[in-house]
Amino acid sequence: MASANGEPRKAVAVDAGAKERNRKRLRRIEGQVRGLQKMVDDDRYCADILTQIASVHEALRAVGRELMRNHLKHCATAAIRQGQSEAEGMYDELVEMVYRTAR
Amino acid sequence: MASANGEPRKAVAVDAGAKERNRKRLRRIEGQVRGLQKMVDDDRYCADILTQIASVHEALRAVGRELMRNHLKHCATAAIRQGQSEAEGMYDELVEMVYRTAR
Amino acid sequence: MASANGEPRKAVAVDAGAKERNRKRLRRIEGQVRGLQKMVDDDRYCADILTQIASVHEALRAVGRELMRNHLKHCATAAIRQGQSEAEGMYDELVEMVYRTAR
Amino acid sequence: MASANGEPRKAVAVDAGAKERNRKRLRRIEGQVRGLQKMVDDDRYCADILTQIASVHEALRAVGRELMRNHLKHCATAAIRQGQSEAEGMYDELVEMVYRTAR
Numbered sequence: 001m002a003s004a005n006g007e008p009r010k011a012v013a014v015d016a017g018a019k020e021r022n023r024k025r026l027r028r029i030e031g032q033v034r035g036l037q038k039m040v041d042d043d044r045y046c047a048d049i050l051t052q053i054a055s056v057h058e059a060l061r062a063v064g065r066e067l068m069r070n071h072l073k074h075c076a077t078a079a080i081r082q083g084q085s086e087a088e089g090m091y092d093e094l095v096e097m098v099y100r101t102a103r
Numbered sequence: 104m105a106s107a108n109g110e111p112r113k114a115v116a117v118d119a120g121a122k123e124r125n126r127k128r129l130r131r132i133e134g135q136v137r138g139l140q141k142m143v144d145d146d147r148y149c150a151d152i153l154t155q156i157a158s159v160h161e162a163l164r165a166v167g168r169e170l171m172r173n174h175l176k177h178c179a180t181a182a183i184r185q186g187q188s189e190a191e192g193m194y195d196e197l198v199e200m201v202y203r204t205a206r
Numbered sequence: 207m208a209s210a211n212g213e214p215r216k217a218v219a220v221d222a223g224a225k226e227r228n229r230k231r232l233r234r235i236e237g238q239v240r241g242l243q244k245m246v247d248d249d250r251y252c253a254d255i256l257t258q259i260a261s262v263h264e265a266l267r268a269v270g271r272e273l274m275r276n277h278l279k280h281c282a283t284a285a286i287r288q289g290q291s292e293a294e295g296m297y298d299e300l301v302e303m304v305y306r307t308a309r
Numbered sequence: 310m311a312s313a314n315g316e317p318r319k320a321v322a323v324d325a326g327a328k329e330r331n332r333k334r335l336r337r338i339e340g341q342v343r344g345l346q347k348m349v350d351d352d353r354y355c356a357d358i359l360t361q362i363a364s365v366h367e368a369l370r371a372v373g374r375e376l377m378r379n380h381l382k383h384c385a386t387a388a389i390r391q392g393q394s395e396a397e398g399m400y401d402e403l404v405e406m407v408y409r410t411a412r
Contacts, residue, residue: 009148019143026140033136036166037129040122045112046174047200053167054204057160063139064156065404071149072400080389091381095374097150098407101157168301175297183286194278198271201304215354225349232346239342242372243335246328251318252380253406259373260410263366269345270362277355303356307363 012074018066025063032056064101115177121169128166135159167204218280224272231269238262270307321383327375334372341365373410 033056039049072094079090136159142152175197182193239262245255278300285296342365348358381403388399 008145009151011146011149014146019146022143023140026136026143030133030136030140033129033133037126037133040125040129042111043114043117043122045114046170046178047196048112049170050167050174050200050204053163053170056163057204060156060159061408064153065408067149067152067156068407069400069404071153072403073396075149077389077396080386087382087386091378093150094381095378097153098377099370099374101153101160164305168305171304172297172301175300176293180286180293183283190279190283194275197278198275201274202267202271214351215357217352217355220352225352228349229346232342232349236339236342236346239335239339243332243339246331246335248317249320249323249328251320252376252384253402254318255376256373256380256406256410259369259376262369263410266362266365270359273355273358273362277359281355299356303359307359307366 011070012078014070014074018070022063022066025059025066029056029059029063032059068098114173115181117173117177121173125166125169128162128169132159132162132166135162171201217276218284220276220280224276228269228272231265231272235262235265235269238265274304320379321387323379323383327379331372331375334368334375338365338368338372341368377407 032052036049036052036056039052076090076094079086135155139152139155139159142155179193179197182189238258242255242258242262245258282296282300285292341361345358345361345365348361385399385403388395
């Protein structure tokens with residue numbers, strides 16, 4: 001999604017620790033996905049591939065949790081402190097986001 | 104997991120079409136994960152990254168569905184036709200697999 | 207869903223133990239849902255109600271696992287042993303069922 | 310969970326409309342759970358029961374969304390406006406809650 005001026009939207013702020021942890025997680029996830037490709041190439045047992053897929057889902061959820069916390073701390077808090085209508089918009093966005101992404 | 108002789112377990116059979124579709128999906132997923140790394144590097148808006156993560160989850164589930172179908176068609180069917188005790192072991196493995204991986 | 211003659215479809219067979227466990231689980235779930243109503247009536251803290259909802263989800267999944275196992279053991283096995291076209295229909299139904307219900 | 314004085318914790322506030330919608334949803338869910346008991350009693354086809362279970366999960370998630378929105382609007386906002394340490398505690402509680410309950 002883009003902001004009004006066509007630029008991609010930016011976070012209000014990102015904690016350095018959170019950012020570094022997520023970069024590490026995503027590099028590891030990239031490796032896991034390449035591992036999955038090799039398992040498929042090798043006709044590995046489907047249940048073993050599914051176990052590996054479950055672990056990628058889990059790793060992605062860890063990235064999501066970190067982002068969600070950062071989002072609450074910086075973006076949501078900024079909106080909530082700003083005023084009633086900004087806050088209302090943020091509640092809707094959060095609920096929508098939670099139920100769409102936290103599975 | 105390894106089979107009795109220490110080799111990684113293999114699928115009883117893999118349909119060529121299913122294998123090719125999964126290779127394509129996984130290459131696309133690898134690209135999406137690299138895209139996620141760039142979004143994190145650029146401090147993109149958390150909700151936008153979470154949306155992208157949701158789409159990787161969805162793409163992984165499509166790989167899982169394809170594997171699950173192949174597993175039922177070849178591995179599970181072979182076990183179920185083999186005899187009662189092989190079938191019982193397969194039911195347990197399937198239920199366990201489904202509730203661990205299909206989220 | 208109804209079968210061809212308009213009657214609700216029946217299971218090929220249901221293990222007595224599985225059936226009894228599920229009846230107990232569902233009675234307990236009914237009690238939990240009444241407890242939820244009371245929590246809502248009493249304006250209880252939202253996070254505490256959400257915790258209780260998570261526990262109903264978990265209890266429902268236990269019913270689902272039991273049914274899934276029984277389904278594999280009786281209905282799916284019958285179809286798979288019957289012939290190729292019955293088996294193919296069953297694979298599709300199972301994969302669809304798993305990804306729709308096992309969350 | 311109980312508050313410091315041993316009483317169950319209460320919501321900071323609950324919107325009347327949200328409360329009424331959730332009471333209606335929970336009464337309907339109670340009926341669905343009784344319907345599930347009858348399906349189990351009648352040895353109904355497992356896949357049909359699983360479909361009905363999926364619909365109870367969905368209905369519970371609607372209750373959860375409503376509660377989550379109310380929680381953000383009243384309880385979380387109160388904590389976030391109160392000060393840094395209350396806000397930090399609320400972020401942790403929210404992230405935990407989301408990933409435990411929103412599935």
